[in-house]
Amino acid sequence: MKVIMTVLGLCLAISWLPVTVLAKKVYSPNVKQGEVEFETQSEIFRSKDPAKQGKSKHQFELSYGVTNHWHTGVYVVYEKLPGKSLDYTQAKWANIIQLTEPGQLWLDLGVYAEYIWAAPGLEQPDLLELKVLMEKPFERWKHTLNLVFKQPLWGNETSTELGYAWRSRYKASDTLKPGLEIYGSLGTISNFQPGRQSQLIGPVLEYEMADGIELDFGWLMDTHEGPAYGAFKLNMEFEF
Numbered sequence: 001m002k003v004i005m006t007v008l009g010l011c012l013a014i015s016w017l018p019v020t021v022l023a024k025k026v027y028s029p030n031v032k033q034g035e036v037e038f039e040t041q042s043e044i045f046r047s048k049d050p051a052k053q054g055k056s057k058h059q060f061e062l063s064y065g066v067t068n069h070w071h072t073g074v075y076v077v078y079e080k081l082p083g084k085s086l087d088y089t090q091a092k093w094a095n096i097i098q099l100t101e102p103g104q105l106w107l108d109l110g111v112y113a114e115y116i117w118a119a120p121g122l123e124q125p126d127l128l129e130l131k132v133l134m135e136k137p138f139e140r141w142k143h144t145l146n147l148v149f150k151q152p153l154w155g156n157e158t159s160t161e162l163g164y165a166w167r168s169r170y171k172a173s174d175t176l177k178p179g180l181e182i183y184g185s186l187g188t189i190s191n192f193q194p195g196r197q198s199q200l201i202g203p204v205l206e207y208e209m210a211d212g213i214e215l216d217f218g219w220l221m222d223t224h225e226g227p228a229y230g231a232f233k234l235n236m237e238f239e240f
Helices: 002-015
Strands: 036-046 056-065 070-080 086-098 108-118 127-138 141-152 161-170 176-188 199-210 213-222 226-239
Touching: 056 086, 161 199, 176 213, 199 226
Parallel strands: none
Antiparallel strands: 036 056, 036 226, 056 070, 070 086, 086 108, 108 127, 127 141, 141 161, 161 176, 176 199, 199 213, 213 226
16 A cells, blocks of 8 residues: 555656746754655745746655664755746755754754755856754644755855744644744845745645655745745655
């Protein structure tokens, strides 16, 4: 059954390739040793801006919990600009380092470090992305905050980009976990303007379809453009 569900999930992910954009995920600081994951991250994006409407992006990730404090994985990224075909644009190496044991401190803490290689021919700089991961369980609730720092490694723009991601999730049952997510940009260190940056906010739902197969989906509203604009996200995770 698990193999069948995995194949069906992969087929669904591939079918979404032409219409996905700006994959979103909030990362927990806690990792599991020996866990192998295959994950897809995708979104359908709706915007008033013709340059964004129809833009697409899709990520595939294969990762592994090497120890009970280190989880590592590789991504491949494909993007589709409006009116153009789907192209490979990036590869990523991502790592989560768990800094505290769950419940050891008031907050569970970790660090996410990612190196991003731009595809040859795009003339874009490689990037280094760091996230500070914080999580606080409270009864049936779990609140998670990621503080994001993204640094271009060369090129004309070398200032560090700042951002954040927030998730509050409620455990309604072992298989159903509704919540709220917020994603936002804060500008750069040299041009810090959080009020002028785009923010996405909306309800999400995590649903465990079967043992080791999880869907994470929801609607994220663009606070600048209004409730009819934003992104419908769909992330699928397969654990082995």
